[in-house]
Amino acid sequence: MRGESALHELLSEEQQALFAEHAPEGIGLGDLSILGPILVLKLKDSPEDFGRRMVSELWLYPDGSRIFELSTKCRTVRGVPRSQPRRERFLPSRGVDLDANQQTKTRTALEFFAGDLGKENTW
Numbered sequence: 308m309r310g311e312s313a314l315h316e317l318l319s320e321e322q323q324a325l326f327a328e329h330a331p332e333g334i335g336l337g338d339l340s341i342l343g344p345i346l347v348l349k350l351k352d353s354p355e356d357f358g359r360r361m362v363s364e365l366w367l368y369p370d371g372s373r374i375f376e377l378s379t380k381c382r383t384v385r386g387v388p389r390s391q392p393r394r395e396r397f398l399p400s401r402g403v404d405l406d407a408n409q410q411t412k413t414r415t416a417l418e419f420f421a422g423d424l425g426k427e428n429t430w
Contacts, residue, residue: 314339342420345369357397366412368419374412377403 314336315323326336346367353360359379366374377398398405 313337342417345416354397357393359393364412366416368416370419372419374410374415376412 318326318336323336348365348367350363351360352363359381361377361379364376364378366376368374379394395405
């Protein structure tokens with residue numbers, strides 16, 4: 308990330324093959340830019356009164372902003388998660404506002420760092 312090694316030296320042969328298979332025509336590893344870093348704290352837990360595994364992620368951006376995400380896996384019934392009623396009771400009981408502004412962590416990260424492309428990294 309500091310420019311001390313070529314990108315192809317940092318990626319495994321499998322990663323390079325994946326890139327070659329899916330990259331747009333005319334784009335090589337040398338055309339890529341590093342976006343980041345972002346500190347991500349991740350916790351996997353099974354809250355006793357929720358009854359299923361939950362993953363919590365806190366993404367901390369360099370400007371001090373942050374995104375907190377809670378996720379769980381479950382089956383669906385006609386496209387609706389089976390755990391939705393349980394989740395809608397559990398999360399507000401823990402102070403989580405289900406009507407709060409929602410945004411995806413990946414899109415936020417891409418938009419955050421897109422403005423820094425071409426600038427010298429200070430991290």
